[in-house]
Amino acid sequence: MILAGRLGRRGNRPAGDNCPIDRAMQVVGTRSAMLLMREAYYGTTRFDEFAARTGITEAVAAKRLRDLVESGLLAREPYQEPGQRTRHEYVLTESGRDLMPAVFALGEWGRKHLPQKGSPWMTHDGCAAPVSVVLLCAEGHPVESDSLVITS
Amino acid sequence: MILAGRLGRRGNRPAGDNCPIDRAMQVVGTRSAMLLMREAYYGTTRFDEFAARTGITEAVAAKRLRDLVESGLLAREPYQEPGQRTRHEYVLTESGRDLMPAVFALGEWGRKHLPQKGSPWMTHDGCAAPVSVVLLCAEGHPVESDSLVITS
DNA sequence: GTGCTGACTAGTGCTTTGACAAGTCAGCAC
DNA sequence: GTGCTGACTTGTCAAAGCACTAGTCAGCAC
16 A cells, blocks of 8 residues: 555544545444444335334334434435335435445454355346455455555 | 346245345444445555544544454554554455445446546556456356346 | 564543433414 | 324433543663
């Protein structure tokens, strides 16, 4: 890894709010938030299904879903099934979808380094090849850590 | 996203310990752990530099580094500079290196969706193209969420 | 010996997370 | 009206995260 710009000569100053990893962790850095996002990717939209499938309590689910809506990862939208009253569902926004690589990268790491039988795995529909989360440059080259430049 | 196998017919049962995202969050799901891993990728190895550059207190840094060593992401190794007594440094293990996509995916999301000027960005050494974290199958195809199969 | 420095440990206190239990509230079915 | 159900809210409690301050400890320099 190559540190360029101010990062290369930062000495021992703390990165503070300049670090987007830090800012991201302050928004989605809880177990419950990650599990709720996982469920959203799996297609869950209803409150009680979020709570039941993640195994977190309804109290925590309510608070965390509110946080995620407020932070713009989910949107709370009204819907109505015939013969039912109007309810709200939680749907992914673009911001929420953009977090998918981070969530599944964590999952891939957990699957490999904290193994437990029965863990789900990812494949590509059609070619059936296993899927992983990698660093890729805009020219399509896979990027190893020794050719990765971080500039600030 | 397509859920196959048991995941497709799970109903409302909680995933529990079968979910590797959950297991991963229990190990590295704190702000301090992520910031320490970031520093490790940036090349930091010494205790006081970890503490100073992340901006977390020495007490928290000591505890979290111990946790990360115990979980196998870092290794604590003795070293000796000439004329100095032996000390210990914290170096990345393979497990720690494997977490890199997850950490930088979080960073990429934070940079895009929680913008703040001065945030560092990633490029590819040589071709200078911007780098992002993506899902890729073993055949080299980029995987969109609608062609991603998750099997359990 | 004394001092210094890097690397911690210990104690206090506040805040957040999360589990558990119980209560509320809206509106359709009857 | 009463009941039911989905979607919460409220309250209590324990554990964990983190900041801050202060103290310790090892070993080289002198």
